[in-house]
Amino acid sequence: MDRRQFLKWGGFVTVTAATGNLMGCSSSDSSSTSTIPGTDITAPATPAATGSGWKFPQSIASGDPRPDSILLWTRVVPASADDVLTASTDTNVSIRLIVSDADHSSKLGSNSAIDGNLVVDTTVPAYAMYDNTVRSKITNLAAGKVYFYQFIAGDVRSRVGRFKTAPAKDADVSQLKFAFMTCQDWSINHWGAFSHLVANEKDLDFFVHLGDYIYETVGEAFQKGAVEAAHGPLSLPQGAFKPNSNVRYADALVDYRYLYKKYRSDTRLQAVHERYAVIAIWDDHEFSDDAWRDTHTYDNGTFNATVGGDNTHQPQRRRNANRAWYEYMPADIWFSAGETYGVENIKIYRELQFGKLMHLIMTDERLYRADHMIPEAATNPATGQAIGAIGARYMAPETTLYGAEQQKIALTTRIGTSDPLLLVSMLGQSQRQWWMDTMKSSPATWKIWGNEVSLLRMGINGTDAIATLIALGSISTLATGIGNAAASTGHVPTAAALVAGTTAGVPQANAAAVAKALATAYAAGANSVQTLVAATASSGLPTSVLGLMAQTFLAAMQVAAGDSTAQATAGAQVIAFGYIKADIMANQAKSTFITNSGKAAALTPFFQKFLLNADQWDGYNAERKALMAHLKDNGIKNVVAITGDIHSFFAGTVNDDYQASNGGTPVMVDLVTAGISSDSFFTYLQEAVGALSADLATLVYYPLTIPVTGLGTIKLNVDLLDYSLGRAAPNAAALGEQIRVQLRGALAAAGLPEAQLDATVAAVLAGLTSSSSFGSLVGLAQQLASLNSNPWLKYVETDAQGYSVITLTPGNLSCQFRRVNKLVGTNAPANVVASVKTATVTRDVVDVKIS
Template sequence: MDRRQFLKFGSFITVSAASGMGLTACGGSDSAPASGLPPASGAWKFPQSVASGDPRPDSILLWTRAVQASADAVAVATGSDASIRLIVTSVDNSAALGSNKELSGATVADVSLPLQVQYDNTIRHKLTGLTAGTTYYYQFIAGDNRSNVGRFKTAPAVDADVSQLQFVYMTCQDWSVNHWGAMSSIAAENLDFIVHLGDYIYETVGDDFQLGAVESRHDTLVLPDGLYKSGNAGAKYANSLADYRYLYKKYRTDTRLQALHERFAFIAIWDDHEFSDDAWQDAQTYDNSFNADGSDLHQPSRRRNANQAWFEFMPADVSLDAANTTFQNIKIYRDFQFGKLMQLVMTDERLYRADHIIPESAINPATGKPLGRIGSRYLVPQDLFNSVEAQKMAGAETIGLDPLTTATMLGNTQRQWWMDKMKAATSTWKVWGNEVSLLRMGLNGVDAIATLLALNAVTTLATSVGTTAAAAGGNFAVAGAIVAAVTAGASAAVAQAGAVAIATAAATGGAADAQAAAGVKAGLSTAQATIAVGTFAKVAAAASAGQTGAALAAVAGQTIAFGYIKPDVQAKKADSVFVAASGKKDALSAFFTKFLFNCDQWDGYNSERKALMSHLKTNNVGNVVAITGDIHSFFAGTVNDDFDAANGGTPVMVDLVSAGISSDSFFSYLRDAASTLGDISTLVSYPLAVPVPGLGTVNLSFNLLDYTMGKAVPTAASLAEQTRVQLRGALAVKGVPEAQLDATVGAVLTGLQANSDFNTSLLGLAQQLASLGNNPWLKHLNTDAQGYTLVTLTPGKMTAQFRQVNKLVGTTAPGTIVARTTTATVTAGSPSVAIS
């Protein structure tokens, strides 16, 4: 390493040992002591407050930023270098949290620290020599002013018997949309620490997904040097060091985020938005941002700027190598031991990952232009993915590389580190701080299209049954059998004869096989007779139960649609007569395959995921649970050794995914993307106008994505309950006072269940999508949510409470923050998860 660079960052990363008063911090082993700088004098302030991170049994990393009182809170620091003080005590000062009241009690450290303009007046100080499992309080002093009081708790001793740990993990806190009320709720929890899984900042300002409602206390961000994403107007993205520093400074001015850092030590990792959306290494993947040859745009200088800003502003005990001229000048993957109870392994899934298996720059043969995100990262045909991944791995092996080199999320070095850590771990629980989900999230397009075409046919079939019944003396069962046989290809005359024969056989006590035989004898084929008998029976049973008229016609229509049309499309795909009859064969043909929803997460690095799971399985590494962010949803499920094997393979570990603090949901993104796909959009959302007395109607987009992905078959009550949070937010927009919101929502949901569009069309659709059986390893999913996850860990079980929060009320965070809690429980010794 270049000595000058070492000295430069050595003077920034200071270290001291706690042992009493009057200690002076020194930098790296060759750096000058902080006492060489004059003490800060006069009026100062701490606009981003204080923070602590990476608690170990004997150390902590402490952070602050101090500027003169007259300075702008987020402007670049100016002036001369100076020194400030850090005071630490183990005496209880909890009453002073949230204030700049002077710390009381004997100190374990009183340290002079260098405040340097070149690092934007940020301070990173590592304090060692601490006592394990102990709560400490700390405060910085600059000139005449004190910072707010901070608190942290050191990790228990490595060999300690720990009965319980409690922590929150959180992710995706976009300043520019929704609200940060969840942070207030977290601040009230009793925690040992917080894990932040990335997207601490968002690098873009004014992007499409950031144009929704936002709380008034979050004003518009203005990047100092930002570049336009496209052309010379619209959204901008952070590019310079000043841009990235600005975002951290601005985000950290929110007193709710400050309160979290003041109260709890963070263990943080980054994801993509700390640099660039869906990034890999130093490459950005914004649509239409490619080199002239079509390759992804690499931005090593921008990546280095992002790295340095994260390093300066996050309280993480890592080092940045300024002498390293590449963009991989920082290593942030690391692990933590919490007694005998937990080993926490934090990975970096951006800096070393290979390009997406199907690059965004790949040419779409239909348009002659780069694919962009759809087809490369999202809704990727699985067969194509498997083929390209195999080719890339074979190519790597051909030139003597590890086959995973070109298909890796972690990179070869980090992957081996992860394997070694997992194999060597002696703690009861191995928890993986994992940025992107390990769960397979697939869609069988054949089944989906078959379901949609069947649903689209229900109304037409029901109308035909009603007309036929009028001509058949009001006998809906016979009418249903006739329409069923015609739908299956029989002529009208043969269908009528077959239906009469079926009804006659039924009247004389004949069972279903006898009825079918009578229908065949009358001229129906076996398939025609089968659907006719089934329809006759369903309608007759409904009639016996008291249903009449249109209700009987609807039963017949649904029976025919899902008993014949859906299976026909599933069997014949694009060659089904019902596909041709839809008039949309060309538009639908591309969807008759299996898809992977999101190849930016581990589904896009499938072979490496299998290698990791094989390592755990082979070495009998149990009680492994990933805590995950990124996808703006709550998920819980098992990670299997091979999702492509029969029955989805064997569970090896569990993945618990938390929704974002404020970022718009995965459902909302897919809803907007699918809106241009016609009938396919029904797989994601269903628009419904809900009448509200005194307010007119509220337009909702019912979340069907959950059912398409594998949520359990709903009842009318559970389907209505699913939209409670969205409805509450919509009523708030209509001006309903918060004090009246919950009662109004309850009344509207009760009335909604009596709405025929809801309890017939929407409910039937949701039930059919749920019955597709996609992703059976998913035990819980809520793709339309914001919130966080509270974990309680004991030797016997891990309990994760998914805390979904309510939406904005006007332009402020809701008074009632937590809307619902869903609990996922993992019992020691079993790679499974139970939901309650």
């Protein structure tokens, strides 16, 4: 083999040092056999590929750019082989790899030859045992420089690739720009985001992939929606069936390899890899949904009082997933194919530095994590059945969740291990200490954390939510009652005051007398709550009740006298939110408005606080607090996480203790990107909330029917989850803008040509947002926003697909959330990006501004 090259057999990586301009000379032939260093195992012969009978079906890729090195990747097979199935087991060949520092930008995306200014010209082996993939590390490169590369098999050239090395670690860097993305399910929606990125983000330094690069299942319910015609159905070569299901999941090594090959067969994803180096970590679907270590959560596992809960362990499947990820991801990491290290035979957490400007710290939040705090197999006392995912991982009761965490910490203390967080950790002790040390010692201005699952607290106070929903539901009834009472009083505001009094428990006659006195006092010049209360104080009613009646009277009076319906509604709203909501919040299930609703049994379990997603850091609160304490205590500034997983856009501050009365002190920022194509978190939750509680569905969505000329009616479920979580209260225009993408997608699904979509959407929204019915929906969203559930959330968009782009300077970080339009028929939209929101973080300020 070439003297500049050696083979690291633990990970089949060739390493070649760039030597400057080689004038096109080729390295020596590598067809001879050799033994694996340190063993007596003979390496397969790799005769040089010759002729034209070759292809590169997954194109090429580069990864982990450092100041002096890059990891290059390809897969080469005979031209007669299937693109995604396993090639011949005896196809072991060597191919040529060339790297140039000349500008070959015009050749990107083509198979044109690159020549001249070659800094590398060598041969590399492609082994059938590694699915004909090639991983070659190039060292001795210049810092901060663009290079072009190409693989050559016989007479066949791969497409031309490009990468940029990182700046020198001590370099003063004025700007970096990179994209980050996640969650690209082949089986749902579209991959138009990749086309947009290639066409419009030409000045990226690299891109970060935060996991869910593949999805391990085929045929899940969440994968059965509309999908672009370019993505045909998947068929796992072997696979296994989920328990009690017809859904198949990747199990064998050949299954995981198939998925990477199939996903990477899409030319749009290929184009991204050809143009930019990737820095990647995994999340759960590279192995198994909501996984921890080597377990799956497809079923609830087992539970007993002594052992607790446990899910099904699948160590060989975990190792298969590890190996396939290593074979197909151009990551410069450690891996061992041997049995010695069990499922921890790969280490993907690592750090990369980009001059003095940025330190990128990538973590693994699956391989080392402990079980979820609440076991799915634990018994739900209300039903006698296993709790399952809803209750254990999603919509988990806060008190139960953190009680379980404290019990595990106490158990760890009794055991006496070196790690008090052993049973409640996401990172594991070694990685956690590495993270802390790396953060503390980093010389860079910005510490960017490549983080798989969100650090942001996402909670819902069930009591506040139920009180709001019951109050909202009472408005119509109250308004009708006010209208009926007006028939006898002859005056709607007086009737409104009367109904306010009776709602608060005042006898009818007494309420009528006070209401009449309010009208008299108002006519005499008392026009404020205070003066009206004073004028009716002799009635003997409590001041709080007189205040409610006065507020209700004034609200109705402020509406034009000729509009009795609007007057009654205005008064009803004051009663609903000024009394009914307050009474439920104070008395919870004991409130007469709950006991008289007929829904007491259904609602009682929800008078508590819930955490939306305990598979995220909310479910590993003790370790999150330890990490934030480390940053705070050591004065580590300008830490920003970039996050995926939850199929939504979020931005906000990560606080040291969200359980503190004021929500804690902001320590760092988390920026969460939506999935490239995976269905949104809102979509999942709207389908699940009915099973959880139909009475709580309004916290998540509101069904809206819109008549459209020529198309009939369009039905939408308006996303109210955003407001329940903490999105700012909207006006009509803002709420209309929020549903623009969904409306556009619905019109496209109804058959409207894309050329007509944007104009039709604008016209429909103009009419919709000016209607009185839409005004009621706006009021509903405003009331949910008033819950102020998570004040640290500065931006929420739970019904979205897209990707994000960060521009980093010494003074600030600017993150653009790019939301994409939905399918048009069976094609990705020509107009891909629907909207852009910008989150800005200023140096040394722990806050995020949205524009």
